[in-house]
Amino acid sequence: MSTTFSAGDIDRSKGDFFFPERNKYDAGYGLTESTIDYICDVKNDPDWVRDFRKRALKVFHDKPMPTHWATRDLENIRFDDIRYYLSDGQKPKRSWDDVPEDVKKTFERLGIPEQERKFLAGVEAQYDSEAAYSNIQKAVSDQGVIFVNSSEGLKEHEEIFRPWFGKVIPTGDNKFSALNSAAFSGGSFIYVPKGVKVKHPLQAYFRINSENFGQFERTLIIVDEGAEVMYMEGCTAPKFETSTLHSAVVELVAMKGAKLQYVTVQNWSSNVFNLVTKRGIAHEEAEVKWIDCNIGSRLTMKYPGVIMKGRKARGEVISIALANSGQHQDTGAKMIHAADETTSNIVSKSISIGEGRATYRGQVHIPRHLKNCKNNTECDALLINSSSRTDTYPAITVRGNQHATQHEASVSQVSAEQIFYMQQRGLSEGQAMSLSVNGFINDLVREFPMEYSVELKRLIDLEMEDSVG
Amino acid sequence: MSASVTEPVVDPSVVWTEAGERLMAAAAAADPSALPAWFVERQAAARATYEQLAAPKRKDEHWRFSDLKKLDVSAAIPGSPFTGADATAAVTRSVGLSHPAARIVLGNDMLLHADTAAADGIVVMPLMEALQVHGELIKSHFMAQSAGLGGEKFFSLHAAALRGGVFVYIPPGIEVDRPVELHQWLGGMNASTFPHTLVVAGRGAKVTVIDYFQSLGSEPGFACGVTDLAAGEGATITYVNCQRWSRKVRALHFVSTTAGPNSTVRSAFLHLGAAWARTESFCLASGSGSRSEMLSLAVAEGTQEIDCRTRQIHDQPHTFSNLLFKNVLFDQARTIFSGLILVEEGAHYTDAYQTCRNLLLSEEAEANALPGLEINADQVKCSHGSTSAPLDGEQIYYLRSRGIRESDARQLLALGFCLDVIQRLGDPDLEHVLSSMVEEKFRRMRKA
Numbered sequence: 001m002s003t004t005f006s007a008g009d010i011d012r013s014k015g016d017f018f019f020p021e022r023n024k025y026d027a028g029y030g031l032t033e034s035t036i037d038y039i040c041d042v043k044n045d046p047d048w049v050r051d052f053r054k055r056a057l058k059v060f061h062d063k064p065m066p067t068h069w070a071t072r073d074l075e076n077i078r079f080d081d082i083r084y085y086l087s088d089g090q091k092p093k094r095s096w097d098d099v100p101e102d103v104k105k106t107f108e109r110l111g112i113p114e115q116e117r118k119f120l121a122g123v124e125a126q127y128d129s130e131a132a133y134s135n136i137q138k139a140v141s142d143q144g145v146i147f148v149n150s151s152e153g154l155k156e157h158e159e160i161f162r163p164w165f166g167k168v169i170p171t172g173d174n175k176f177s178a179l180n181s182a183a184f185s186g187g188s189f190i191y192v193p194k195g196v197k198v199k200h201p202l203q204a205y206f207r208i209n210s211e212n213f214g215q216f217e218r219t220l221i222i223v224d225e226g227a228e229v230m231y232m233e234g235c236t237a238p239k240f241e242t243s244t245l246h247s248a249v250v251e252l253v254a255m256k257g258a259k260l261q262y263v264t265v266q267n268w269s270s271n272v273f274n275l276v277t278k279r280g281i282a283h284e285e286a287e288v289k290w291i292d293c294n295i296g297s298r299l300t301m302k303y304p305g306v307i308m309k310g311r312k313a314r315g316e317v318i319s320i321a322l323a324n325s326g327q328h329q330d331t332g333a334k335m336i337h338a339a340d341e342t343t344s345n346i347v348s349k350s351i352s353i354g355e356g357r358a359t360y361r362g363q364v365h366i367p368r369h370l371k372n373c374k375n376n377t378e379c380d381a382l383l384i385n386s387s388s389r390t391d392t393y394p395a396i397t398v399r400g401n402q403h404a405t406q407h408e409a410s411v412s413q414v415s416a417e418q419i420f421y422m423q424q425r426g427l428s429e430g431q432a433m434s435l436s437v438n439g440f441i442n443d444l445v446r447e448f449p450m451e452y453s454v455e456l457k458r459l460i461d462l463e464m465e466d467s468v469g
Numbered sequence: 470m471s472a473s474v475t476e477p478v479v480d481p482s483v484v485w486t487e488a489g490e491r492l493m494a495a496a497a498a499a500d501p502s503a504l505p506a507w508f509v510e511r512q513a514a515a516r517a518t519y520e521q522l523a524a525p526k527r528k529d530e531h532w533r534f535s536d537l538k539k540l541d542v543s544a545a546i547p548g549s550p551f552t553g554a555d556a557t558a559a560v561t562r563s564v565g566l567s568h569p570a571a572r573i574v575l576g577n578d579m580l581l582h583a584d585t586a587a588a589d590g591i592v593v594m595p596l597m598e599a600l601q602v603h604g605e606l607i608k609s610h611f612m613a614q615s616a617g618l619g620g621e622k623f624f625s626l627h628a629a630a631l632r633g634g635v636f637v638y639i640p641p642g643i644e645v646d647r648p649v650e651l652h653q654w655l656g657g658m659n660a661s662t663f664p665h666t667l668v669v670a671g672r673g674a675k676v677t678v679i680d681y682f683q684s685l686g687s688e689p690g691f692a693c694g695v696t697d698l699a700a701g702e703g704a705t706i707t708y709v710n711c712q713r714w715s716r717k718v719r720a721l722h723f724v725s726t727t728a729g730p731n732s733t734v735r736s737a738f739l740h741l742g743a744a745w746a747r748t749e750s751f752c753l754a755s756g757s758g759s760r761s762e763m764l765s766l767a768v769a770e771g772t773q774e775i776d777c778r779t780r781q782i783h784d785q786p787h788t789f790s791n792l793l794f795k796n797v798l799f800d801q802a803r804t805i806f807s808g809l810i811l812v813e814e815g816a817h818y819t820d821a822y823q824t825c826r827n828l829l830l831s832e833e834a835e836a837n838a839l840p841g842l843e844i845n846a847d848q849v850k851c852s853h854g855s856t857s858a859p860l861d862g863e864q865i866y867y868l869r870s871r872g873i874r875e876s877d878a879r880q881l882l883a884l885g886f887c888l889d890v891i892q893r894l895g896d897p898d899l900e901h902v903l904s905s906m907v908e909e910k911f912r913r914m915r916k917a
Contacts, residue, residue, distance in 0.1 A: 069530050368833055386817065386847035392840070394855070397534070398827065399835040401859035410852040411844050 027085035033057065036182060039085045043151055043185065048162075056171045056181030063175040071328060073299050077273055082245055084183045084216070140198060145229075146191040147202055150218045153189025160191050164222055168251035168307070169279050177277040180216045180249040187217030187248065192227040192258075201230040201263070201449055219250040223258040223286075230261040232449065244272045246297075252280030254288050256310065261289045265452055267296035267459065270326050274300040279334070282342075284310030291447055293320040294329050295459050303361060305334030308342035318447050319348040320456075322463055323356030323388075332361035332394075337373040337403075348379040349441050352388035353463065359391040360409070368399030377407040382440050384414060384433070414440075434464040485524045485622070488542045492661055493519070493629045495547040504597070505604045511611070515628035522622040531619025534805045534837040535776050539745040540719055545691040547630075548577030548660035555656055555685060556581050563652035565679060566898055570647040576654045576685075577662055578633025590643050591676070596634035596665055607636060610669055610699045614725050616751035618778040618807075623721050624749075627663050627693045634665025637678055641671035641701070648677035648707075648899065655692060655714065656685035664694035664722075670704035670732075677707040677896065684715035684742070692720040692743075700732035702756065707735045707894065711903065714742040716771070722748045728788075730756030737894060739903055740767035740775050741910050747776040754781070754788035754819075765794040766890040768910050769802035769834075776805040781821055783846075784813040792823040795890050797883055798834035799914065807839035810853065816846045823853035828886050830859065830879070880911055 027038045036057055040050045065074050140147065146157055153161045171181040192198060223229055246268060254260045260280065268274055274297040280288035290304035306315025317333035335344035350358035360379045381390040392409045414436045422432035438445075438460055445453045493516055501509045525532045551559055560582045563574045571588040573595075574581045580595045592603065600607060615624050635651050653664045668678050684690060692714060700706045706726075714720050720743045728734045740746055752761040767775040781790045796804040806825040827836035838855040860882050868878035884907065891903045 068528065368835065381842075381844070383844065383847055383849065387814070387845075388847070390842070390844045392842040392853070394838070394840060395533070396838040396855060396857065397835065398829060398837075398857035400832040401829040401834065402832065403829070404858040405856065406858075407838070407840065407855040408852070409840070409842060409854070411842060411849055413848055 025085065027083060029083055030080045031057070031060075031082075031084050031179075031183060035084055039183065039185065042085070046155065046158075049154060052166065052171075053182050056178050059172045060175060060178035060182055063172070063178055065175060070301060071299065071330065073328065074273075077245060085185060140200075140202075143196045143198070144193040145196060145198060146189065148189050150187040150189045150220065151185065153220065157189065157191065160222060161189060161220065164251065164253050165220055166251075168253060168281050169249055169277050173277060176247045176275040177249050180218060180247050180277070184216045184218035184249065186215070187219040187250075188221070188231075189219070190221040190229065190231065192223045192229045194224040195226045196224075197228040198230070201232045203232040215246045215248070217248045219248065220253075221251070221260065221262070222253045223255060223260045225255045226257045227255075228259040230263065230449070232263040232452065233265075246272055246274045246276070248276045248278075250276070250278040252288055254280060254282045254286035256284045256286060258283070258286045260287070261291060262304075263291040263448060263452060264293065265456065266292075266294045266300065269296060270298050270324075272297045274302065276300070276302045278302065279305040279307065280315070281307045281309050282313035282315055284339075285312045286310060287314040287316070289316040289318070290333070291318045292331065293448070293456060294331055295322045295463065296327075297329075298326065299328045299330065301330045303332040303334050303363075305336065306344065307336045307338055308344065309338050311339050312341045313339060314342065315344040317346045317348070318444055319346075320441050320444050321348070321350040321358050322460065323350065323352045323358040324463055325354035325356055328357045328359065330359040330361060332359075334363045335365070335375055337366045337370060337375070340371045341373065342370075343374045345375070346377040346379075347444060349382070349444055350379070350390060351382045351384065351437055351440065352390050353384045355385075355387045355389070357389040357391070360393065362394040364394070364396045364405060364407075366398045366400075366403045366405065370400065371402040373403040375405040377405075379409040380440075381409070381411045382414065382437065383411065384437070430464060434461050437464055482524045484543045486520070488545050489519055489626060492545060492547055492626065496630050496632050499632065503601070505600055505608070507608055508600055508604075508611075512629050512631070515625045519622060519625035519629055522625065524622060525619055529619060531778065531807075533807070533839065535747070536745070536774055536803070539774055542691050542719065544659045544689070545661045546659050548655065548657055548662050550579045551576030551581060551654070551656060551685075559652070559654040559656070559685060562683070563681070565650045565652070565681060565902055566648060568647055569650040570645050571649045572652070573635055573650070574652045574654070575633055575635070575664070576656060577660060578653075578664065580633070581654075587647065588645070588649070590640065591645055592636065592638035593649055594636055596636045596667065597632070599636035603636065603638060606638065606669060607667065610667060610697055612695060612697060613727070614751065614753065616723055616725060616749040616778070616780060618749040618751070618780060620721060620723060620747070620749045623693050624695070624723055627665070627695050627723070630661075630663050630693070631665055632663065634663075634667070637666070637668045637676065639670045639674035639676045639704075642673050643671075644675035645677070648679050648896075650679050650681070652681045652683070654683055654685055655690045655718065657690070658688045659690060660688070661691040661693070664692065666694075666696040668697070668706055668708060669699045670701055670706050672701045673703045674701065675705040677709075677899070679709045679711065679899070681711045681713065682720075683713045684718055687715045687717060689717040690715070690719075692718060692722070694720070694722040696722070696724045698724070698726040698734055698736060700726075700728050700734045700759075702729045703731045704729065705733045707896075709737045709739065709894065709899070709903070710748075711739045711906070712742055712746060713906065714746070716742060716744055716773070718743045720746040722746070724748065724750040726750075726752040726761060728752065728754050728756060728759035728761045731758035732756060733760045735762040735764070735894065737764035737890070738766070738777070739891075739906065740765070740769070741906060743773065745774045745776075747778070749778045751780045752782065752790060754783045754790055755785055757785050757787040759788050761790040762893070763790070763792040763794075764890050764893055766887055766907070767796045767804055768887065768907060769796065769804055770799040770914055772801050774803045774805075777807070779808040781808070781810045781823065782813065783811070783816040783819040783821060786815065786817045786819070788816065789820045790822070793890060793893065794825045795828070795886065796826070796836060797828045797830065797887060798836055799830050801831070801833045803835045803837070805837045805839070806855070807841070808853070809841040809843060810851055812844045812846045812849050812851065814845045817848045819846060820850045822851070825855040826886075827857040828860065828883060829857060830883065880915070884908065884911065
């Protein structure tokens with residue numbers, strides 16, 4: 001008996017809404033030196049930022065597309081048809097009452113106000129380029145934690161911001177980090193002072209709400225010695241007809257003994273190119289952990305990395321990817337061991353539905369002069385339909401006889417017997433599939449903060465709804 | 470800063486063009502009337518392809534981690550036929566199993582000795598001769614597919630420069646109990662060889678072929694070989710590629726396997742020699758019920774670099790493939806394993822596995838692993854695993870507690886790691902021959 005399940009379209013109606021655009025600043029289409037000047041003028045950037053952007057623009061133009069290893073779909077990005085800067089206004093709104101009614105409505109549907117009251121320490125919600133609403137709960141700011149948007153960060157806290165800005169991910173790291181360095185706006189800047197343990201996760205929602213509009217947030221998080229923080233980022237975007245480009249750069253710095261967790265739930269609509277560079281530096285005995293879930297977008301290329309720079313530093317990537325028809329989730333992890341006794345762990349699970357394609361791409365590097373480094377990598381893929389696709393491309397380099405690495409990957413299906421069994425117990429085929437898929441990723445979902453794991457399960461149910469029939 | 474003292478920059482493509490001309494000249498000078506027209510055309514086409522293809526570059530994904538500087542052929546010249554003492558030495562030193570079904574010895578691709586008395590009902594003969602007798606059969610299998618793993622230029626070079634090689638054909642229904650042995654020698658300063666082995670097994674036939682590659686002296690040299698294995702329905706082929714070139718030889722070898730319905734093909738590499746060796750192996754599970762197994766063991770020391778690229782392709786439902794590649798690394802040795810399991814659309818019910826294990830025995834050794842999976846079908850069972858680690862401290866401790874010296878314990882454990890691959894061949898005599906080669910290398914290294 002053959003059990004192939006045909007895929008239907010996903011019900012995206014829940015994210016399929018948008019409001020009339022009302023942009024006070026608009027840099028127009030295409031990216032040139034004058035676009036950069038426009039952005040700098042509007043944002044009132046200091047000169048060093050203007051120079052930084054212009055240098056980056058040149059790097060962006062010089063660098064070729066990485067299509068010698070990446071998908072050729074990248075060639076479909078029309079850089080000249082993209083608007084690189086849109087803004088509703090300059091000053092982030094401090095009070096909820098100041099936030100425009102339509103923006104509020106959008107956020108309400110995303111559930112921000114309730115969540116904030118319940119769990120969140122602060123909200124830095126980005127509506128188009130600039131923060132539309134920004135608030136840090138008093139308790140957190142009293143501890144000396146800085147949580148502002150990146151524009152404010154580079155102006156108001158230059159002495160902390162500037163030494164690390166562009167240091168974890170240099171402009172020339174790749175074509176898209178250069179693009180971000182040229183056109184960045186929005187994103188968060190967080191500084192957690194020595195020894196401060198932020199109890200509640202800090203959260204920001206990002207949304208794209210203008211057609212053909214690239215969003216280039218720039219996030220820098222610095223956690224000082226012995227401090228701890230968890231940052232959560234979630235995305236949903238309204239559906240548009242033409243492609244949208246999203247290319248963020250996120251830099252994390254964990255000083256000695258610090259702990260930093262970065263949680264992402266990415267659910268862009270399926271016309272978005274999501275090309276993100278994320279990397280953290282972990283100093284001595286520090287821990288950087290990326291918890292990453294990719295559900296939306298047309299093409300996501302995202303390989304969160306950790307550079308373990310200090311002794312006993314630890315890096316971890318937990319990744320869930322769900323690729324439905326028309327989607328390619330090209331995700332993975334990069335672990336660079338640069339000190340003795342560093343350990344890294346990668347656990348990646350992907351689910352391909354319909355004609356969706358999930359790719360794991362990883363790099364683990366352990367140089368020769370180090371001792372007692374360890375890496376563990378596990379990637380599992382689940383194929384739902386007969387036309388689903390999955391790939392795994394890890395690269396592991398180990399030098400010397402004092403290290404241990406192991407890599408394991410498997411590909412499997414939802415077992416027909418399991419589905420049959422559940423149907424026999426009265427579940428519909430769809431419910432059975434959903435349950436099975438949720439079981440597959442259950443151990444990873446538990447790593448997410450509680451409200452995210454609830455949301456995640458709901459999202460997976462939604463994606464699975466029409467995948468059988 | 471002055472640039473006056475820097476070395477002149479040699480354009481690698483110029484080096485390859487010049488070397489190619491030299492190496493292909495000998496084959497081009499052969500009498501075309503002695504060869505089938507298709508073969509002459511094929512060689513001419515390969516020459517054109519070679520000239521047209523660009524030399525590999527460091528940034529090519531298929532050459533990731535490869536040290537292209539080590540593939541230096543600027544001095545390579547065609548190998549001259551062995552004469553006198555060299556020919557005698559090659560034949561007397563061609564020792565393998567005690568009673569092979571057939572034994573062929575070649576020096577720089579030319580036949581030196583053929584002992585096929587025991588090969589009843591099967592064909593074991595030099596390829597150039599076979600072209601005249603079994604031309605049509607060879608035509609349908611001769612270099613029928615390129616692995617597509619980055620070495621296409623060298624694959625064309627092989628086809629264009631080919632002057633020798635061996636053809637093994639087992640007619641339907643014949644099972645050969647004893648292995649067929651091929652001893653291929655390389656000799657002379659900067660000499661080049663293009664070993665070619667074509668094994669065709671008809672329906673239900675069974676054969677084991679052992680290909681030994683050795684250098685007569687310790688001069689630098691270049692080897693660019695091809696092995697094609699074609700298993701008909703229900704056939705069984707076991708092929709062992711035993712690479713023991715001298716430590717100054719640069720070697721490339723392409724192995725492609727076509728496994729027909731219900732056939733079993735096993736191919737194994739044993740890498741002990743060469744300064745730089747790269748293998749590109751490709752297996753196509755083209756018939757339902759076919760089983761393909763790929764094995765490799767490399768013991769690398771000094772500055773040796775062993776680069777293994779593999780591709781397991783499944784384009785029919787109900788096929789099986791398994792791969793186990795092991796590397797033992799001493800000193801500053803480097804190994805690269807890059808493997809891909811490709812399950813094509815419609816190849817449902819595929820079982821495909823891939824394992825790479827690296828044993829690092831020195832602080833400066835480097836193991837690179839690129840295990841890959843591309844799955845486009847449903848109802849597939851696939852996995853890959855890759856480990857890189859030193860010897861287990863607890864195991865050493867255990868052996869020491871039994872009175873075994875630490876250095877002996879280490880060697881014993883490293884040997885155990887190696888033997889696992891050899892044992893998979895399932896032939897005790899062959900196991901003995903191959904494991905004694907590994908032990909010999911260990912012994913030599915210990916003395917040094």
